[in-house]
Amino acid sequence: MTTQSGFTPEEWTLLRIVPSFAAAGVSAADPSGIYGSIKESTAGLQGMIDSLQQGSKIELLGAMLADRSVPEMPAEKTLLGEGNHKQQMAHFKSAVLVRIREAANLVNRKATPDEANAYKQMIMSVAGKSANASTEGGFLGFGGVRVSNAEQSFLNEVKAALQIV
Numbered sequence: 354m355t356t357q358s359g360f361t362p363e364e365w366t367l368l369r370i371v372p373s374f375a376a377a378g379v380s381a382a383d384p385s386g387i388y389g390s391i392k393e394s395t396a397g398l399q400g401m402i403d404s405l406q407q408g409s410k411i412e413l414l415g416a417m418l419a420d421r422s423v424p425e426m427p428a429e430k431t432l433l434g435e436g437n438h439k440q441q442m443a444h445f446k447s448a449v450l451v452r453i454r455e456a457a458n459l460v461n462r463k464a465t466p467d468e469a470n471a472y473k474q475m476i477m478s479v480a481g482k483s484a485n486a487s488t489e490g491g492f493l494g495f496g497g498v499r500v501s502n503a504e505q506s507f508l509n510e511v512k513a514a515l516q517i518v
Contacts, residue, residue, distance in 0.1 A: 355413045355464040357420060364459055366424045368472070369417060371456040372401040375476050375511060376483040378449035381442040382507035389487035396486030397479045404475035413460070413468040414475065446507065453514040461516070473515040480511045 357365055376397020380390045408414035427448075434444035453476060460469040484504040500508070 355416075355468050357416045359463055360459070364463075365420075367452060367456050367459065369420065369424045370426065371452055372476055372479045373397070374449045374452055375480040376400075378446050378453075378507055378511070379480055379483040379504055381445045381449070383501040383503035384442070392486040393483045397483035400479040400482035401475065404478050408471045408475065411468055411471045413464050414471055446510075450510055450514050453511055457515045473517055476515055477508075477512060477517065480508055484508055 360368065376394055379397070380393045384390065405414050405418040409418050432445050432448045433441040434448075435441075436444070456476070457469075457473060460472045464472065484500045484507075
């Protein structure tokens, strides 16, 4: 069983910010405009809360749910890099995937197999709910697709980063 005390403060922060980054990475993969981005972020946050509540009997997820502190976020420049908006979004997606991979490796090393699996499934759930929250393409909410090719590609990258078979 793994609790917060099993991680350094930096590791614990990483585990706690990765779900939000997974949701934000979906938005960066295929920006949906302001309303779509709000829907995706909200769905991702709700997906994280739901997953943590459902998995609260798993000690790692229960400890994450119980921690009400606000984790420190990395510097914006670290996440976005330089360049135009498109280049910054590509850099952000890469930065998110690096952190997802680091978190997966961390739980593989320090958590029980059940906890590591639950954590990874939570990240996939957050990303999936975020991707499905808004319609991509179309006009004024009509037409379009629920998950764009770019979002599906990002979901596949998240799955690979989490080492989910």
